[in-house]
Amino acid sequence: xxxxxxxQLLFILPAVAWVLCFxxxxxxxxxxxxFYNARVGEPEQFVGLANYATFLxxxxxxxxxxxxxxxxxxxxxxxxxxxxxxxLLFHRPLPGRGVLRTLLTAPLFATPIAxxxxxxxxxxxxxxxxxxxxxxxxxxxxDPRWALASVLLVDIWQWTPFCFLIFLAALQxxxxxxxxxxxxxxxxxxxxFRCITLPxxxxxxILVLLLRLTEAFKVLDIPYTLTGGGPGTSTQVLSLxxxxxxxxxxxxxxxxxxxxxxxxxxxxxxxxxxxxxxQVYQ
Amino acid sequence: MxxxxxxxxxxxxxxxxxxxxxxxxxxxxxAAAARGEYQFLAWHDDGGVTLTTFEDKEAIRLxxxxxxxxxxxxxxxxxxxxxxxxxxxxxxxxxxxxxLYRLRxxxxxxxxxxxxxxxxxxxxxxxxxxxxxxxxxxxxxxxxQASWFMGEYATxxxxxxxxxxxxxxxxxxxxxxxxxxALRALYTWEGKWYGTLNDSDGQVLYWRHDILSDPEWHRxxxxxxxxxxxxxxxxxxDVLDIAKFFNGKNWDANDAEPDTGIVMHFRVNEQGMxxxxxxxxxxxxxxxxxxxxxxxxxxxxxxTMEPLINQPGHVxxxxxxxxxxxxxxxxxxxxxxxTAWDWFLRGKSIFVFSWGDVGALVQDETRSKIKGKxxxxxxxxxxxxxxxxxxxxxxxxxxxVVGNTxxxxxxxxxxxxxxxxxxxxSLYALMATEPVSLWNxxxxxxxxxxxxxxxxxxxxxTADLKGYLAAGWNxxxxxxxxxxxxxxxxAKTMMPYLRINGAEEYWRALxxxxxxxxxxxxKPQEALDRTAAEWAEIxxxxxxxxxxKQYQSAIGYKK
Numbered sequence: 001x002x003x004x005x006x007x008q009l010l011f012i013l014p015a016v017a018w019v020l021c022f023x024x025x026x027x028x029x030x031x032x033x034x035f036y037n038a039r040v041g042e043p044e045q046f047v048g049l050a051n052y053a054t055f056l057x058x059x060x061x062x063x064x065x066x067x068x069x070x071x072x073x074x075x076x077x078x079x080x081x082x083x084x085x086x087x088l089l090f091h092r093p094l095p096g097r098g099v100l101r102t103l104l105t106a107p108l109f110a111t112p113i114a115x116x117x118x119x120x121x122x123x124x125x126x127x128x129x130x131x132x133x134x135x136x137x138x139x140x141x142x143d144p145r146w147a148l149a150s151v152l153l154v155d156i157w158q159w160t161p162f163c164f165l166i167f168l169a170a171l172q173x174x175x176x177x178x179x180x181x182x183x184x185x186x187x188x189x190x191x192x193f194r195c196i197t198l199p200x201x202x203x204x205x206i207l208v209l210l211l212r213l214t215e216a217f218k219v220l221d222i223p224y225t226l227t228g229g230g231p232g233t234s235t236q237v238l239s240l241x242x243x244x245x246x247x248x249x250x251x252x253x254x255x256x257x258x259x260x261x262x263x264x265x266x267x268x269x270x271x272x273x274x275x276x277x278x279q280v281y282q
Numbered sequence: 283m284x285x286x287x288x289x290x291x292x293x294x295x296x297x298x299x300x301x302x303x304x305x306x307x308x309x310x311x312x313a314a315a316a317r318g319e320y321q322f323l324a325w326h327d328d329g330g331v332t333l334t335t336f337e338d339k340e341a342i343r344l345x346x347x348x349x350x351x352x353x354x355x356x357x358x359x360x361x362x363x364x365x366x367x368x369x370x371x372x373x374x375x376x377x378x379x380x381x382l383y384r385l386r387x388x389x390x391x392x393x394x395x396x397x398x399x400x401x402x403x404x405x406x407x408x409x410x411x412x413x414x415x416x417x418x419x420x421x422x423x424x425x426x427q428a429s430w431f432m433g434e435y436a437t438x439x440x441x442x443x444x445x446x447x448x449x450x451x452x453x454x455x456x457x458x459x460x461x462x463x464a465l466r467a468l469y470t471w472e473g474k475w476y477g478t479l480n481d482s483d484g485q486v487l488y489w490r491h492d493i494l495s496d497p498e499w500h501r502x503x504x505x506x507x508x509x510x511x512x513x514x515x516x517x518x519x520d521v522l523d524i525a526k527f528f529n530g531k532n533w534d535a536n537d538a539e540p541d542t543g544i545v546m547h548f549r550v551n552e553q554g555m556x557x558x559x560x561x562x563x564x565x566x567x568x569x570x571x572x573x574x575x576x577x578x579x580x581x582x583x584x585x586t587m588e589p590l591i592n593q594p595g596h597v598x599x600x601x602x603x604x605x606x607x608x609x610x611x612x613x614x615x616x617x618x619x620x621t622a623w624d625w626f627l628r629g630k631s632i633f634v635f636s637w638g639d640v641g642a643l644v645q646d647e648t649r650s651k652i653k654g655k656x657x658x659x660x661x662x663x664x665x666x667x668x669x670x671x672x673x674x675x676x677x678x679x680x681x682x683v684v685g686n687t688x689x690x691x692x693x694x695x696x697x698x699x700x701x702x703x704x705x706x707x708s709l710y711a712l713m714a715t716e717p718v719s720l721w722n723x724x725x726x727x728x729x730x731x732x733x734x735x736x737x738x739x740x741x742x743x744t745a746d747l748k749g750y751l752a753a754g755w756n757x758x759x760x761x762x763x764x765x766x767x768x769x770x771x772x773a774k775t776m777m778p779y780l781r782i783n784g785a786e787e788y789w790r791a792l793x794x795x796x797x798x799x800x801x802x803x804x805k806p807q808e809a810l811d812r813t814a815a816e817w818a819e820i821x822x823x824x825x826x827x828x829x830x831k832q833y834q835s836a837i838g839y840k841k
Contacts, residue, residue: 037823040413060794060816125613126625141616144801230550231615232798244551247409249787251823 027263033256040250051257061258063233064241070148071237072216075155079212080205082156083163088193090164091171101168105161112158116225119154123226144234147227151235154222159215163208170204171197206277210270217266238262311387312394316358322388325355333388333718337374340721344454348715352452352708358394360705365423367694367709368411371401377639377729378426378481378692381713381722389712395705408434408786415440415697423700424710427477428690429468430785433832435695436471437783442696443474447707456714460734462771468691468779472835476695478707479714480722482733483689485560486766487521487635488644491657491758493533494524494632503527515662516681518561518602525609525633534629536651543609545631547622550797555789556688558796559777560635561606562599563684564663566670569775573839576671581780581788582817584839587830589817591792592810594675595668600799600806607800615801627652635661637689641763642726645754656759658766660685660773685773692729720745724753732764733771742768782832784824791816 034052037045055061090101107115122129123140131138140150178196186192198205220239223229229236229244238258246255311321324332329346331353352359367382374383379401386397400422402410408431414421415435427435435441447453456479458466469477493499494513503511507527512520525543534541548554563580570577575584582589590596607614610631614622619636626634627643627650634640641658644650663681668674694710696703712718722730723737723745735743739761750760780788795809795816804812821829833839 040416042416059812125616126611139612142613142801143615144803147616227616228549228551230794230797231548231801232550232803233794234801234803236794244790248405248790249784250409250412 030256031260033253034260036253038251038253038256040252044253047253051254052261054254055257055261060233060236061238061241061261064236064238067148067233067235068217068219068237068239071152071155071219072213075152075159076209076212076216078152078156079160079163080209082160083208084167084205086160086164087167087171088197090168105165107158108161108165110158112221113225115154115158116222119150119226123150141227142231144231147231147235151223151226154226155216155219158222159212163212166204166208167201170201174200202280203277206273206280210273210277213269213273214266217262217269310396311390312358312361312396315391315394316356316361318356320391323391329354331392333385335384335721336387337384342717342721344715344717348455348717350451350453350455350708350711353392353454358392360702360708361394363394363702363705364396364398365700365702365705365709366398366400366421367424367426367706368400368402368407368414368422369426370404370407370692372729373401375727377727378690381728381730382426384728385709385713385718389709392712393705393708395702397709404428407431411435412440415699418699420697420699420701422697423702424694424696424706426480426692427695428692429483429687429779430690430781430789432468432471432476433782433785433836436474436476437832437835440698441476442698442700442703443476444478444696444707445475447704447711448475453704453708454711454715456711456716456719460716460736462733464685464687464771464773464776465691465733467838468687468781469693471781477693478710479719479734480693480710481691481730482687482737482767482771483637483691483731484685484687484733484767484770485556485635485637485661485689486770487515487633487659487661488626488640489633489657490534490629490631490652490655491762492655493528494657499533514659517662517664518564518606519664521633521662522602522606522609525606528632529609533632536629539630541629542611542625542631544606544633545610545617545622545625546607546614546634547617547619548607548615548797548800549618549621550794551790552618552793554800555793555796557635558600558603558792559688560661560686561603562596563686563777564661564682565599565602565667566593566595567684567775567777568667568669568676568682569684573778573837574671576669578775578778579670579837579839580778581837582821582830582833584830584834584837585841587821587826587833589814589821590670591817592807592814593668593670595670597806597810598666598668600796600810603796604799604806615797624649629655638731638763638767639726639729641759642731644759645726645756654756654759656756656762658759658762660766660769682775683773684775684777685770686777687771687779688777691733720749724749724755726753732767738764738768742772778837781836782829784820784829787820788817791820 035046035048037047086104090097094100125131125137125139125142130140139146141147174197179192182192182196218239219237220243223235223237223240227235229240242255242258245251245258322334322336331344331349333342333344334340335342369379369382372379374380379399382399386399390396411422411425412434448458458475461469461479465482469475500511512523515521515524528541529543530540532538532540546557567580568577573579573584581591611625622634623636623640623643625631626640629651641656644656645653647653660683663683665678665681667676667678667682669676696706700706716736719734720736722728723732732738737743737745739745739747742765747757751757792813795804795813798804799806799809
């Protein structure tokens, strides 16, 4: 028995070590660093809550947070709605469904950095593909509002397939009997969706929402490559701001503070969603 | 199962063999040179040598005197040693890094040593080097630094001065006197030399000479505006008037689309702020014998470190930049350097003001449609300049023209932690010798722009026209280009350069507010007031006294 316990411990040890080294330690160290004035190679100086006080008065930080919230709210909403619509479409017989499904999920496997550079050429305003095909002169990257829309479009293009795949899998788990019984009372597709599909799918919807919210809040690569955070700071999300503060200005203490603030916000969102998920299950 | 063992085994052995062949395949040029076997050097009886560059196999001849006494046929003074140089990631045929690759084999044969070239994106260059220096890692023996790094490196003693090496006849010979004072200032700190001659950055005004010297366009300008075309331009107002006239007209026969008056690059967090710096200088910088708040100064009050970026001269200049931007493609708010240059090279813009790379790229007919049509001159000036001492505008009879060194002026410095400082210096000094430096300047792709007297044509310098023509330059383009850069670097009044800790951080704050101004989100005064507030906070966080002391050293201020 004792030997079996030791063997079990040995098997889980690598995973535990991984979590401790690459998840817990950086988290604890980052939180600790947020209470210091820290620059590489210089003695750290304990400043207590000074970094957090700076954050409260930091106009750039609040601007970045605002951009992030708009990005998250708009992007995730569209991804969920579009993902669900596509899943419903692909849940029924469709010619070439297999091929189409594969093509639809392709963006998911593209490297975000490469996607950002690719869309820079697509959105090139003086003869790029987007304006060429649409016959327009949309200032995709040079106008603050269109730039944010462009970043959103790219993120939606890349992550809607993720929502689609999960919803499709969940739809295929709903017994057909429920729909057969419901069709005895109504033929309305919307009613079937509202009264059967959506309630059954709600835990999945909340899970996808949770996953996408968390990832969207951390977005960095697409705004960095597509717009650089501009024009001005119209697409400078909070992660990008933390990157500039930490890795370009070498102000690690304040960058850690910004990251901890982000962590608190995302954790708050997750707790709200988990509570809702529990209510749904109950 | 068993029948598959032998193809699997053969496959694995093949993979292992290929991997082993890939490792340890580095050629030891030093050992070969010690045996008198040379591939990239050809020795002459007079003690001189001809270097052959890697890949393009161009020949560069050095005399024995230029080469230094430590090198010679059969000599490998640094046999067995190895150094690593950190440089920005332009690749083996890109700016600044390219020359290192091209000269590496020849240098390895000369010295017997090995050179590792470590490339890093420009955004990470300071970060990576400072981390190595501050933590004492000693990973790198030298850095190809941008001039704005100097304060960060020199103040804590992270880099080694080279004054003694310059005088030492053992090393390849170059003369600091070739460099104008403005560039010497960037390569030195508090009177000591740290860098060897390499790149010389500064912005000049380029234009379509074929269009602006065409009498028909002068006639049309007069018919439309009622005034003569102010060409050659003397002030930024002249540039604006001409740019406004040409903007939106299809004045270039290369395509059927309308063209623009000017093009600039304002993609945020990149290099847009250099446009503002070079344009604003004549509105702000007054020359004089010494440095004061209002003379030979631009950035901060040299007594208090109060930011000066929102003074009336700076604000008026930003207004001018905004007006100029309306004469360019609206998309330029999101354009990086290369995209903006490409617009000009394709013949879509009358003006661009930028670095020496533009002149070189114009000669590359795979990219340029305007070879032979280039005009260039020192940046225009302003009749009005704001006196920051008297705190009032001054009207001048002749335009206040100010030279600039905005940009990187990339050059090699030696890590104070290097175990082989002489070896590192030998590489930099070789690149600084007259023949090699001239080869760099002749070939625009090297990113090494002309700035020393050895690069300019007589009477401004000692360069031979033939070298440039052999590298593919159009003669008319070249003469205007070199004259422009000579006038710029030897101008009576120069814009001072910011080389203190956090220079990048100060510039990023400026750049973000400039970008917001260019898209109409902020007005010029508001943008620069915000910048001043952010600069004050940066100074406070980094330590006002330390920043002030460094700034005073950087600009040569003495109370």
